[in-house]
Amino acid sequence: xxxxxxxxxxxSPARPMPAVSxxxxxxxxxxxxxxxxxxxxxxxxxxxxxxxxxxGQGAEVVGAGGERFVxxxxxxxxxxxxxxxxxxMRALKQAMADGILMGLTxxxxxxxxxxxxxAVPSVEQVRFTTSGTEACLTAVKLARAHTRRGRIVMFDGxxxxxxxxLMARKTAGLVEALEQETxxxxxxxxxxxxxxxxxxxxxIAAVIVEPVxxxxxxxxxxxxxxxxxxxxxxxxxxxxxxxxxxTGFRVGYGGAQGLFGVDPDLTIFGKIIGGGLPxxxxxxxxxxxxxxxxxGEVYHGGTFAGHPLSMAAGIATLKALAAHPPYDGLDQLAxxxxxxLLLVAAQANVPLCVNSCGSMxxxxxxxxPVKNYAQATLSHREQFAQWANGLRARGILVPPSxxxxxxxSTAHTTQHVERVIEASRQVFASFKQ
Ligand SMILES: *Cc1c(COP(=O)(O)O)cnc(C)c1O
Numbered sequence: 001x002x003x004x005x006x007x008x009x010x011x012s013p014a015r016p017m018p019a020v021s022x023x024x025x026x027x028x029x030x031x032x033x034x035x036x037x038x039x040x041x042x043x044x045x046x047x048x049x050x051x052x053x054x055x056g057q058g059a060e061v062v063g064a065g066g067e068r069f070v071x072x073x074x075x076x077x078x079x080x081x082x083x084x085x086x087x088x089m090r091a092l093k094q095a096m097a098d099g100i101l102m103g104l105t106x107x108x109x110x111x112x113x114x115x116x117x118x119a120v121p122s123v124e125q126v127r128f129t130t131s132g133t134e135a136c137l138t139a140v141k142l143a144r145a146h147t148r149r150g151r152i153v154m155f156d157g158x159x160x161x162x163x164x165x166l167m168a169r170k171t172a173g174l175v176e177a178l179e180q181e182t183x184x185x186x187x188x189x190x191x192x193x194x195x196x197x198x199x200x201x202x203x204i205a206a207v208i209v210e211p212v213x214x215x216x217x218x219x220x221x222x223x224x225x226x227x228x229x230x231x232x233x234x235x236x237x238x239x240x241x242x243x244x245x246x247t248g249f250r251v252g253y254g255g256a257q258g259l260f261g262v263d264p265d266l267t268i269f270g271k272i273i274g275g276g277l278p279x280x281x282x283x284x285x286x287x288x289x290x291x292x293x294x295x296g297e298v299y300h301g302g303t304f305a306g307h308p309l310s311m312a313a314g315i316a317t318l319k320a321l322a323a324h325p326p327y328d329g330l331d332q333l334a335x336x337x338x339x340x341l342l343l344v345a346a347q348a349n350v351p352l353c354v355n356s357c358g359s360m361x362x363x364x365x366x367x368x369p370v371k372n373y374a375q376a377t378l379s380h381r382e383q384f385a386q387w388a389n390g391l392r393a394r395g396i397l398v399p400p401s402x403x404x405x406x407x408x409s410t411a412h413t414t415q416h417v418e419r420v421i422e423a424s425r426q427v428f429a430s431f432k433q
Contacts, residue, residue: 020052020054020064020065024052024064025049025050025052025064028050028052035050036050040399040400040401040404041400043400045381045385045400045401045402046384046385046388046389046400046401047385047389048385048388048389048392048400051063051064051392051397052064056071056079056083056084057082057083057084058082058083058084058411059071059082059083059409059411059412059413059416060083061083061397067395068395069392069395069396069397070395070396070397070412070416070419070420071083071397072396072397072398072399072406072407072408072420073397073398073399073406073407074406074407074408074409075271075276076271076399076404076407077214077246077250077271077272077360077405077407078270078271078272078274078275078276079276079407079409080249080250080272080317080321080326080359080407080409080410081275081317081320081321081409081410081411082409082410082411082412083411085316085317085320085410085411087316087317087319087320088275088276088313088316088317088320090316091275091312091313091315091316092309092312092313092316094312095108095308095309095311095312096309098308099308100308100309101304101307101308102308103303105306106306106308106311108306108308108311108312108315109128109306109311111311111315112126112128112273112311112314112315112318113125113126113128115314115315115318115319115322116269116273116281116283116318117283119249119253119254119255119318119322120248120254120255120257120258120267120283121254121263122257122263122264122265122267122283122284122285123267123283123284123285124283124284124285124286124289125283125284125285125286125289125290126281126282126283126289127281127282127283127289127292127300127305128279128280128281128305128306128310128311129279129280129281129282129300129302129305130278130279130280130302130304130305130307130310131161131270131278131279131280132160132161132243132245132268132269132270132271132280133160133161133162133163133280134161134163134280134302135161135245135268135269135270135280135281135282136160136161136163136166136208136243136245136268136280137161137163137164137165137166138282138292138298138300139206139208139241139266139268139282140152140163140165140166140205140206140208140241141298141299141300142266142282142288142289142291142292142298143205143206143238143239143241143265143266144205144206145291145296145297145298146205146239146288146291147204147205147206147237147238147239149203149204149205149238150181150203150205151181151182151183151200151203151204151205152165152166152181152182152183152204152205152206152207152208153182153183153184153185153196153204153206153207153208153238154166154182154183154184154207154208154209155184155185155186155187155188155209155210155213155373156184156185156186156187156216156372156373156374157187157213157215157216157219157372157373157376157403158187158208158209158210158213158215158216158243159210159215160208160210160243160268164178165178165181165182166182166208168181168182168184169182169184183196183200183204186372186373186374187209187213187216187219187221187372187373188219188221188222188225188371188372189372190224190225190228193228193229193232194228194232197232197233197235197236197238201232201235201236201237201238202236202237204233204236204238205238205239206238206239206240206241206265206266207229207233207238207239207240207241208241208243209226209229209240209241209242209243210242210243210244210246210247211226211242211243211244211247211255211256211257211260211262211264212246212247212251212256212259212357212360214246214247214360214404214405215246215403215404215405216372216373216376216377216403217355217362217364217370217376217379217402217403217404217405218355218356218357218360218361218362218405219355219370219371219372219373219376220355220356220357223260223261223262226260226262227260227261227262229262230262230263230264233265239265239266239288240264240265240266241264241265241266241267241268242255242256242257242264242266242267242268243268244256244257244267244268244269245268245269245270245271245280246271246360246405247357248267248269248270248271248272248273249269249272249273249317249318249321250271250272250358250359250360250407251327251357251358251359251360252327252358253321253322253325253327255267256357264284265284265285265288266282266283266284266288267282267283267284268280268281268282268283269281269282269283272317273314273317273318274310274313274314275310275312275313275314275315275316275317276313276317277307277309277310277313277314278304278307278310279307279310279314326410327358327359329410330358330359330408330409330410331358331359333359333408333412333414333417334356334358334359334360334361334408335356336414336417337354337356337361337408337417337420337421338354338356338361340417340418340421340424341354341363341420341421341424342354343421344421344424344425344428345424345428347425347428348425348428348429348431350365350383350428350431351365351366351367351380352364352365352366353365353366353367353368353369353370353379355370359407359408359409360405360406360407360408361405361406361408362402362403362404362405362406363384363387363398363406364376364379364384364402365379365380365381365383365384365387365402366378366379366380376402376403377403379402381402383431384402385402386427386430386431387424387427387428388400390423390424390426390427390430391420391423391424391427394423394426394427395419395423396419396420396423398420
């Protein structure tokens with residue numbers, strides 16, 4: 001059962017469905033830990049069976065059993081142009097024909113770095129990595145070397161990959177000394193931040209933050225909060241790192257820093273800049289970036305750093321975004337999604353809070369606004385699971401966790417958004433009053 005070709009991809013032939021053994025789910029549990037390679041894919045937070053996907057096209061994906069879904073996971077935000085956008089596919093084919101891996105510098109690395117620096121004024125130089133995790137840990141090392149301080153400040157509910165310093169008290173397997181070097185405080189709380197900086201500002205190497213949070217669900221801070229963070233970090237000589245792995249080229253071509261008019265010292269990118277292929281990047285002023293080897297003493301390197309295919313997909317994606325800025329259209333779709341969902345929820349007496357910023361949104365089953373992690377975790381998990389599983393049964397995929405963002409791409413249309421609203425109306429009607 002091939003996908004109906006969407007408007008964007010009307011020239012691509014319908015592909016035959018590959019055969020998937022019915023045993024594959026069983027084998028996944030046998031050969032992969034927990035059946036997955038990344039925990040959220042296990043669907044444990046919505047008490048459901050994991051789903052395997054075998055094809056994607058435009059805004060739609062196909063499961064291993066041939067079932068079709070409108071996709072709002074969208075590669076966790078990486079696929080801003082939808083699945084298999086023609087311009088990215090063309091660029092990839094050409095890059096593959098030239099050779100998959102060079103092992104030395106490739107002109108694509110220069111071009112993608114230039115595109116990022118042109119889009120984001122606080123960035124003069126870029127270092128590419130193979131994941132957001134690796135970019136975050138590299139930025140932390142750089143900040144420690146630059147300031148000759150040890151402590152890192154982060155915020156409850158923000159995610160910066162799974163490196164030691166940024167996973168303090170969230171995973172087993174860390175040494176206590178390292179855990180003590182990371183301080184986590186509530187997000188979006190100016191008082192807590194000011195107090196912390198007053199007490200410990202002199203030994204803080206860096207403050208790392210998602211300028212719009214996407215990993216406690218979407219939480220949008222006010223501009224004043226980020227501006228004050230900029231002032232206080234500068235005052236105390238700590239670096240300010242914006243983790244724009246999700247927000248970069250998503251909430252606007254210039255990312256969240258462009259939206260709020262606040263320039264960090266270092267920026268982390270990932271997801272969208274790789275056009276769906278593995279990537280991460282650290283960017284900042286040349287003065288700071290010069291600390292990295294071979295110019296400076298902070299080591300970072302990688303066999304696959306600046307991979308030609310990731311560069312090709314990233315360049316094609318950024319060029320498409322620059323040539324036809326989709327941001328107004330995406331905002332409108334997201335607003336329609338939020339308004340529609342709030343309306344059908346109100347009609348069914350289901351308390352709902354929809355947080356959104358540009359084309360990312362989270363539906364919290366909560367009766368009060370969600371402005372930080374503590375409030376996000378108070379949302380009704382059982383109702384979220386019923387909603388997510390109810391949508392899945394109706395051919396719509398949202399992230400299987402109440403603390404993730406869903407993503408709208410340029411391949412989504414008003415019809416896709418109307419479908420999720422109508423399906424939600426049906427699911428809400430089944431909730432116990
Ligand atoms: C996804 C994500 C990361 C980690 O990126 P990976 O490529 O998965 O390692 C870091 N920060 C934020 C904000 C993210 O959403």
